[in-house]
Amino acid sequence: MRLEPIPNPSAARRLGLPALALVATLGVAMALALIAGANPLAVLGQIAKGALGSKLAILETLNRATPLIFTGLAVAVAFRAKLWNIGAEAQLYAGAIVAVLLGTGALGSPLVLPVSALAAMLAGAALLLGPVLLKTRLGVDEVVTTLLLNFIMLLFVSYLLEGPLKDPMGMGWPKSPALIPEARLPRIVDGLRLHWGFALAIIAAVVVWVIQTRTTLGFEIRAVGQNPEAARFAGMPVNTVLVKTALLSGGLAALAGWSEVAGLKGHLSSDLSPGFGYTGIIVAMLALLHPLGVILTAIFVAGIFVGSDAMSRAAGVPTYIADMLLATALLFMVLAILLTRVRVVRG
Amino acid sequence: MTTGPAEAEVVLRLDRITKRFGALTANDAVSLTLRRGEVVALLGENGAGKTTLMNILFGHYVADEGTVEVFGQPLPPGTPRAALAAGVGMVHQHFTLAGNLTVLENITLGTESLWSRSHGGARAKVERLSRDFGLAVHPDAKVGRLSVGERQRVEILKALYRDARILILDEPTAVLTPQESDALFATLRKATALGLSVIFISHKLHEVMAIADRCVVLRHGRVVGEVDTHATDKAALAALMVGGELSLPRAEARAPGPVLMRLEGVSTPDRGAAPGLKAVTLELRAGQITGLAGVSGNGQAALAEIVGGLAVPAAGQLSLHGQEPKVWSPGEALARGVARIPEDRHHQGSIADFDLTENAVLEAYRSRFSRRAWMDWRAARAFAEGIIKDYDVRCPGPSTRIRLLSGGNMQKLILGRAMAPGPDIILANQPVRGLDVGAIAYVQGQLIAARDRGAAVLLISEDLDEIMALSDVIHVMSQGRLSPGFARGTMTAADLGLWMAGQKFGDTDAA
């Protein structure tokens, strides 16, 4: 077999194939439900109901989507430049640590929220700076270094929670002290359990979108990602662009951790993120790296997780079905996107 | 030989081969026969369908219609293995060698069952073949360290080792000095004397006249003529090839202006098998086309990188208008009026999935098409439309992705982008490679026009004919060394060939 480019793919092909990928994912979901001995349609229904079936469910989904928007954006920005930042998990924790460091009394005025948000972004950016400099200076593959940093960061968090940041009132649980009220993100509407982190995530997505489409940096990021050789030839500072991309990406991922601590949890624990950094990759890829698309796919992915939790309690299908579905969706989607541009021909 | 090739048995018969790529018909009912002991040239300009036809024969592509017969047996389509087994050996234009393996390993690759242990005996056969055919190369040398000429010998040995009876050579002389080409021709004559048959793909008329018995001319995928080389001449072949009279521009001599760029004793480090520059001194003068001849891989890339701002001299100086720039980068080169037409328009000159607007502003987006950090897409689009109009870029519009354009139209956009700021130094690296005759004439005409306006043009080409037709001054590169400049008309191709082979450099750099 051979792949032949399609010069001008039709709209049906460009929209139909990704839709088909999602349908195929649903098929896998039903097959898994069957394997688990449950009624496939009922399982799908319960996932949907668990994610969107009530005001509470929707709010839970949106809350879960918030860190995923941030990590999805972080990945989308980086992947656009073909900078393979797989370290959003570690950068997320960097942001969370800063939220605790500055939010537990070190800063006490109304300044604490903006200052700690900025500091969190700096911390996340700094964490990605190492791998990107190793890449640009020494040619060290950033995939492996960012992955390895995730493990190092988790151990560092564990150390902090058992040592310097341990909550004296924590009854032995490895968690940090609670944030002071001024350092907490307020709810968007009184009484509704949805914090300002969600709104910030949407704003971040719009800002990233504007950067990508309207600014010289966005032009450079796209050029470097598509063809670094041509970008360099045309006079673009390729390494500088990669570093700027890394700072942006790391900063966005850090906001995920910061908003989880400041908005949702109010403290840091080592189970703050159930892999939001890795899931961000799926969110970004499903959105075809489009910043506004990330909002939608993050909500979709969050809905699958929240819905699967609810379904699992009701139907007894393991909640890990969510992870399987999302990984499947990712693989189906990248294949579908390819097939919008090429067709498979014989010989 | 007792019987001439004309009566010898037919070893290969292509019958009405048709191959389409989407809307393009690359081969349209092409038929061709090859006899034992014969050299048939397949002549045609770029894009005429020569390489496609041979890729079908060798099994890389499957023809939509038509059949291939080798020694009277039909050849199953689509498998190089079948072609190899039938005795067809191909020397591709881009060598298909693994640089991390030795010569011997490259030759034996795929000749033994994958599920066996390697057996000896290969070495003796390779050594015998290289002796018999005059193909000197060390069997244990790493291919990555070989020169281009040596690599070609390995390619030919690969085919001979498999007992190929039919050799296909795709543009084999493009990478050789005239003298190396002569050696290749000697090898081919030995091969035909031993009963092998050769298909020789080329667009160079004098080579075809020198080596081929017969010549099949392709144009736009069709056979437009089949002639005996003894019964024709170059002019007739040229007319067949391009379909009428189409003369390429020739630049007339002019008085040169001041030196705009000067390299003084510039050296750069070697990069693997590619030599760096060895104390190169070069002056580019206003109103002059400086031609740089040489076999590819002799340091032209390193020189182009220096002139274009992609590299800085490790030793020596570069000056523009008598000044040495403090920093030297692609951006700095652009800012100082150096226009660059890159060697590889697909990988260096354009971004395939960007549209024409984005590609048009790739070099000037900061200086001309943005305010502070914001892109001015309206101005960018107007700029692209201007290039499309002025340079006759055939395309649906500025929002077309550049990957959909033909090579010639892509090159016109790159040319328009480079010429827009009114550069006074122009680096044109292989500017017409792979273009059809119409586009070649256009691009070369633009370079001459730029010279006539007073620009200094550095033309780098592996095509000696092109260099000799356009250049006011010719330098030759060999192993990173630069020859003195020769004024227009003072050197023959054979003279330049000796320089290309490095024989004229004497021992000035023996130290």
Place this chain on the structure above:
Amino acid sequence: MSEIVDILISASFWAAVIRIASPLILATMGELICERAGVLNLGIEGIMVIGAFTGWMAVYQGMPLWGGVAVAMAAGMLFGLLHSTLTVPFGLSQHVVGLGVTLLATASASFAYRLMLPEVTSPPKIQPFQPLSIPGLSDLPWIGTALSQTALTWAAFAVAGLVAFTLYRTPLGLAVRAVGENPAAVEAQGLSATGLRMGAVIVGSGLMAVGGAFLTLSAFSSFFFEMVNGRGWICIALVVFGAWKPGKAVLGAILFAAFDALQIRLQQTSLGAVLPYQLFLALPFILSILALILMSRRAEVPAALMVPYNKGER
């Protein structure tokens, strides 16, 4: 300092080094085969998880230990088939597909585990491989202890030897080395670049899964979700550290295992009282990064690594 010397000269330390190195060697050989053929397999982490799970579950369900190894290998090859189908003929991003395979394989193990053992809080144990007693060798004083290893460990070293032999002494290995350097070269010689690459990824993934199964069938006796814990990523670093050569990669794995075994023992010493234990646990990851930095731009990377090959691309 003398504490460290005591550790380094003890036979039990070296026994641990060899034991810790074994799964790394298996998975590193798997990754090395893939990369030599030109495919970066980031599925390694997940494939090790699926190998650890399926091998253990097969034995728990009553299969013999070697049956568990075979099941793990088959499961790994299945994910290798998925990875290579997407990355080789379709030429999709090896980064994205690799991570997708890791996520899918890990999720599959978790899903199947919960499906088969819905209620348990701690995973059931199996009877793992026992150290082999080798006549003559096992009775030697120091060496006998150091080489008191299971059959799977001996197999890991045998596999490394076999990989090296195949790569450098057989036509198959020649073809694999060639396809990682220039797929067009093997196509022009009548071999299938696609077939070679897919085969390499499938076999390599099988070895990764056996590396994972070592954890459940030889090192420990049950399956935990986090048990692979980054070993796959470390193996990718080891391939770079070993300059894509089997012998050097094995040495790298042993060196690495030595540091790992050392850090475990150092935690019990006076150093462990001063420094946080997390620092010791982070040592393998820090070392991996250092190894990557050390080897950067030194080794000859397979030229076509991560470059998809589309036959007849024009």
